[in-house]
Amino acid sequence: MIHVAAVGDVHVGPDSAGVLRQQLATVPERADLLLIAGDLTKSGALEEAELAATELQGLAIQVVAVLGNHDHHSDRPAEIADVLRDVGVAVLEGDAIRIDTPSGSVGVAGVKGFGGGFAGANAAEFGEPEMKAFVRHSKERAEALEAALGSLDTDVRIALLHYAPVRETLQGEPPEIYPFLGSFLFGEAVDRAGADLVVHGHAHRGIEHGLTPGGVHVRNVAQTVIRQGYTVYGFDEARSGDRVSMIAGASGNVQRSAAPSDR
Amino acid sequence: MTAGEREYVEAHVHEALARDPRVNEPELQVSVVKDRVLVTGVVPTEERRAAVTEVVREQVPDLEVENRTTVARFPDAGGAEQLR
Numbered sequence: 038m039i040h041v042a043a044v045g046d047v048h049v050g051p052d053s054a055g056v057l058r059q060q061l062a063t064v065p066e067r068a069d070l071l072l073i074a075g076d077l078t079k080s081g082a083l084e085e086a087e088l089a090a091t092e093l094q095g096l097a098i099q100v101v102a103v104l105g106n107h108d109h110h111s112d113r114p115a116e117i118a119d120v121l122r123d124v125g126v127a128v129l130e131g132d133a134i135r136i137d138t139p140s141g142s143v144g145v146a147g148v149k150g151f152g153g154g155f156a157g158a159n160a161a162e163f164g165e166p167e168m169k170a171f172v173r174h175s176k177e178r179a180e181a182l183e184a185a186l187g188s189l190d191t192d193v194r195i196a197l198l199h200y201a202p203v204r205e206t207l208q209g210e211p212p213e214i215y216p217f218l219g220s221f222l223f224g225e226a227v228d229r230a231g232a233d234l235v236v237h238g239h240a241h242r243g244i245e246h247g248l249t250p251g252g253v254h255v256r257n258v259a260q261t262v263i264r265q266g267y268t269v270y271g272f273d274e275a276r277s278g279d280r281v282s283m284i285a286g287a288s289g290n291v292q293r294s295a296a297p298s299d300r
Numbered sequence: 301m302t303a304g305e306r307e308y309v310e311a312h313v314h315e316a317l318a319r320d321p322r323v324n325e326p327e328l329q330v331s332v333v334k335d336r337v338l339v340t341g342v343v344p345t346e347e348r349r350a351a352v353t354e355v356v357r358e359q360v361p362d363l364e365v366e367n368r369t370t371v372a373r374f375p376d377a378g379g380a381e382q383l384r
Contacts, residue, residue, distance in 0.1 A: 040380055050324075052347035063376055079344075080324040107324065193384075234383055241327045241342070254383050260374060261327075261342045269380040 039140045039193055039274070040067060042098075044267040045074030045238020046259040048107060049089040053079075057092040060266030065097040068269050069138040074238035074258050075105025075149060075199025077121070082111050086120040094124040099136050101127045103147040105199035105239060129197060131181030133189050141274045144189030146230075148182045150200030150223050150237070151175040154216035179222035186230035193272045196227050198237040205247030206257035207240050224249040234270060306332040309360060313337060316359045322351035328369060330356075336364040343369050 042064045047057050064071050078085035086108075093100050108117050118128040127134045129147025136143045153160045153175040162172040186196055201207055201219030210218060218240050227235050228251030235249065238259040245262055247255035258268055301309070310330045317339070318326035325348065328341035337356050343349045353367045 038382075042377070048324075048344050050344070050348070052345040056344065060374060060376075067377065067380075079348075080321060110324065260372065264374060265377050266374045267377050269377055271380040271382040272384045273382070 039138050039143055039272045040069050041072060041143065041193075041195065041234070041270045041272070042068035042070070042267045043072040043074065043236045043256065043258040043270065044260055044263065045199065045236075045257075046076040046105065046107075046241060046261065047073070047089070048076055048079045049085055049092065050079035051084065051088065054088055055092070057089065061092070061096060064267060068098060069140070070099045070101060070136050070143060070145075071096065071267065072145065072195070072197050072236050072258075073100060073102035073126075074197060074236050075103050076107040076238060077102060077104070078108050078117065080110045081108045081113060081117060083113060083116055083120060086117040090120050090124045090126070093121070093126055099127065099134075100125070101129065101134055101136075101145045101147065101197060103129050103149050103197050103199055105149065109149075129185075131178070131185055133185040135189065135191055141192035141272075143193045143195065143272075144191035145195045145197050146182060146185035146189060146232075147197035148178045148185070148223075150182075150198040150202070151178055151220060152200060152217045153220035153222060155204040155219070155221045158215070159221060160216060175220045175222050179220070179226040182223060183226035183230045186227065186232055192274065193234075194232045196223075196232045196235040198223055198235065199239050201237050201240050201243070201255075201257065202227060202235050203247045203249055203255050206237070206245065206255055207243045209242040209244060210240050218243075224251075224255075227251070227253050233272065301332070301335070309337070309363070313339075313356055313359050316355055317352060320351075320355045323348060323355050325352070328352065332363070335362075336366050338366045338368060340368045341370075342372050344372050346371055 077089045133146040202223035235255045241261045313330045356365045
């Protein structure tokens with residue numbers, strides 16, 4: 038079994054030193070890799086990135102991250118990424134990484150993503166230059182995600198985003214802000230390229246579980262949604278038996294739920 | 301304060317909580333009820349929670365601040381969800 042841990046929106050700031058390290062202390066014994074779905078920092082300040090890097094440094098498994106909108110707020114995303122890379126974090130933006138575990142290989146393709154909304158209520162590349170630039174940015178990043186996912190030939194393929202690829206995991210957020218929380222373009226990119234899982238954050242009041250229209254599992258791992266330090270997803274080595282079953286809830290009770298076929 | 305004025309206050313306080321470097325939390329919810337500003341949502345630390353009150357007070361000194369934000373306390377992860 039391959040185990041993938043994930044969390045998003047940890048918002049490290051000078052006032053939260055030590056918190057993340059404590060929350061992630063048990064990850065190496067429970068997972069083969071850790072995904073961070075953006076917003077590692079409170080405001081994208083380099084000092085905050087250095088603090089986040091200190092928290093992640095020495096974690097005994099590969100950490101894979103994308104940046105979020107908070108990490109862009111100080112207009113220094115490239116430097117933020119470098120600070121994290123210096124301690125071994127793979128920071129993805131339009132590229133992918135392969136991790137070989139004893140149970141099989143995992144590929145992660147990552148982009149930050151962006152907004153624009155969802156089919157039926159989505160922005161179009163039309164009108165003012167600012168509006169066209171907004172939508173074009175999402176289109177470009179979605180194309181990059183599709184290409185990065187397509188480059189992977191691993192047993193498990195995962196798309197890592199900050200913004201949401203589907204509206205389902207936004208339930209609980211005001212519908213008025215959906216266009217700022219994600220875009221269908223990323224769900225479409227995943228469905229075209231194929232994947233086993235899409236992980237995102239950003240929607241603090243959303244819900245964890247969703248599916249793309251093509252049937253790929255979507256999980257919103259914003260820390261305020263999963264309400265725990267991180268969450269873990271398991272994959273059998275075999276590619277058959279595509280179904281979801283909760284093998285143990287947060288309470289530790291073993292449960293088995295009838296799972297919808299996802300493809 | 302009219303309903304329209306309350307809406308504007310809510311919007312400007314929300315913006316201040318997003319932009320002020322002491323808080324930087326665009327995900328908080330703000331509502332104005334009579335002469336009180338209610339802020340709800342989750343913040344990572346006690347310091348950021350205290351800063352929420354400070355920022356709102358500075359933004360709307362004539363209104364009472366009711367800071368109902370909570371500080372995140374997350375337990376260790378539960379079991380794994382098997383996806384395949």
